[in-house]
Amino acid sequence: TIFEAVVAALRPGDLEGVTVMVTAGPTREEIDPVRFISNHSSGRMGYAVARAARQRGARVILVSGPTGLAAPAGVERICVESARDMQAVVMEHVKECMVVVKTAAVADYRPAERKGDKIKKQAAEMTLTLVKNPDILAELGRLKKRPFLVGFAAETSRLEEYAAQKLAEKNLDMIVANDVSLGDAGFNVDTNRALFLFRDGSRQECPLMSKDELANRILDQIASRLPAQRR
Amino acid sequence: TIFEAVVAALRPGDLEGVTVMVTAGPTREEIDPVRFISNHSSGRMGYAVARAARQRGARVILVSGPTGLAAPAGVERICVESARDMQAVVMEHVKECMVVVKTAAVADYRPAERKGDKIKKQAAEMTLTLVKNPDILAELGRLKKRPFLVGFAAETSRLEEYAAQKLAEKNLDMIVANDVSLGDAGFNVDTNRALFLFRDGSRQECPLMSKDELANRILDQIASRLPAQRR
Numbered sequence: 001t002i003f004e005a006v007v008a009a010l011r012p013g014d015l016e017g018v019t020v021m022v023t024a025g026p027t028r029e030e031i032d033p034v035r036f037i038s039n040h041s042s043g044r045m046g047y048a049v050a051r052a053a054r055q056r057g058a059r060v061i062l063v064s065g066p067t068g069l070a071a072p073a074g075v076e077r078i079c080v081e082s083a084r085d086m087q088a089v090v091m092e093h094v095k096e097c098m099v100v101v102k103t104a105a106v107a108d109y110r111p112a113e114r115k116g117d118k119i120k121k122q123a124a125e126m127t128l129t130l131v132k133n134p135d136i137l138a139e140l141g142r143l144k145k146r147p148f149l150v151g152f153a154a155e156t157s158r159l160e161e162y163a164a165q166k167l168a169e170k171n172l173d174m175i176v177a178n179d180v181s182l183g184d185a186g187f188n189v190d191t192n193r194a195l196f197l198f199r200d201g202s203r204q205e206c207p208l209m210s211k212d213e214l215a216n217r218i219l220d221q222i223a224s225r226l227p228a229q230r231r
Numbered sequence: 232t233i234f235e236a237v238v239a240a241l242r243p244g245d246l247e248g249v250t251v252m253v254t255a256g257p258t259r260e261e262i263d264p265v266r267f268i269s270n271h272s273s274g275r276m277g278y279a280v281a282r283a284a285r286q287r288g289a290r291v292i293l294v295s296g297p298t299g300l301a302a303p304a305g306v307e308r309i310c311v312e313s314a315r316d317m318q319a320v321v322m323e324h325v326k327e328c329m330v331v332v333k334t335a336a337v338a339d340y341r342p343a344e345r346k347g348d349k350i351k352k353q354a355a356e357m358t359l360t361l362v363k364n365p366d367i368l369a370e371l372g373r374l375k376k377r378p379f380l381v382g383f384a385a386e387t388s389r390l391e392e393y394a395a396q397k398l399a400e401k402n403l404d405m406i407v408a409n410d411v412s413l414g415d416a417g418f419n420v421d422t423n424r425a426l427f428l429f430r431d432g433s434r435q436e437c438p439l440m441s442k443d444e445l446a447n448r449i450l451d452q453i454a455s456r457l458p459a460q461r462r
Contacts, residue, residue, distance in 0.1 A: 126361040
């Protein structure tokens with residue numbers, strides 16, 4: 001499109017030579033061969049970041065949970081189902097990456113046991129025991145050779161407080177916080193509004209804009225904060 | 232397509248004057264504003280039945296859970312999320328319908344409580360209490376003025392046994408049983424193989440074929456079994 005051409009002209013390859021990993025979409029945690037636990041992430045924000053990073057010259061590895069979206073041109077997409085699948089792929093490729101943008105809504109919990117056959121409906125009540133999934137972002141934050149690490153916080157209340165807490169706890173460089181209880185932000189819509197918080201304590205508010213434009217605002221911040229010798 | 236034109240010519244409006252309700256897709260049962268329980272149903276089998284019934288002259292009401300599919304031309308689609316949403320819509324419209332084909336993979340259970348805010352991840356283990364959802368098919372089977380009722384059984388083992396049990400228990404006229412553990416049948420594929428069981432004890436096996444063709448085989452059976460004066 002004309003818009004994309006203009007964007008590309010305005011930001012001429014400022015991510016050339018940089019490998020960016022983007023994780024996107026939900027994960028699915030199977031209860032049995034038929035049922036699973038998932039979440040409302042559409043993957044659109046992550047796909048927008050992957051597309052924009054590629055347009056700005058980066059090599060892009062997109063690790064994607066199940067979405068109905070087509071892979072952006074020129075992006076290396078690896079499709080996964082569960083949080084543990086995603087963990088394996090991310091940890092395998094992180095050494096190649098200078099930047100990791102983790103937009104995926106990874107399931108925090110999975111069923112303790114996956115039944116091999118479909119569970120028959122019987123009792124009026126049933127309890128499902130869930131166990132915590134690996135925390136991929138925290139694992140990345142603990143790496144000795146850490147990439148520039150960008151997390152997302154989708155919250156329905158106390159947005160800035162939770163986001164700041166996540167930034168510190170997971171040892172991130174930047175966090176993009178958005179309130180998914182608003183109708184024009186978050187899941188399954190084409191627009192988003194966000195708050196950026198940084199490791200150095202600075203903050204920036206982004207008003208309502210398209211996910212494509214927000215993706216570029218995020219990449220502006222990343223590009224300006226990468227060590228000069230690595231770019 | 233030429234194929235659809237040939238099909239239409241071969242079966243000229245044998246469902247004219249008949250209103251058919253088709254339920255399709257999965258349901259989503261929310262745990263909190265972000266997470267839900269769902270299943271692998273793509274909705275393709277139900278959409279194929281709806282499309283074929285319309286091509287054969289029926290008025291079609293398609294009650295659909297969340298899928299990425301477009302509504303077939305001429306079909307009245309009503310979109311729903313949860314099992315209870317689906318129940319309300321089905322029970323509202325059933326009086327208008329001579330036939331109900333229930334392909335939807337309705338969640339058997341839902342979380343006992345839906346949290347208003349996103350649950351924060353804390354404990355290493357968590358239990359989720361699930362309660363049984365309304366059984367829409369059984370409720371239809373108990374109606375005094377019952378439509379011609381077709382159910383589906385997606386199983387991973389003991390296919391015929393479970394299907395026959397469901398046919399009897401839910402007071403159905405016909406059940407379409409398929410083994411979703413096979414790679415070429417069931418969820419997210421364009422083909423299916425199935426076993427038809429009927430109230431009168433007869434049975435018919437359908438070999439591997441496209442879901443569109445299987446839809447027409449199902450409608451052949453329905454059309455031939457509707458009381459003559461109602462057609």
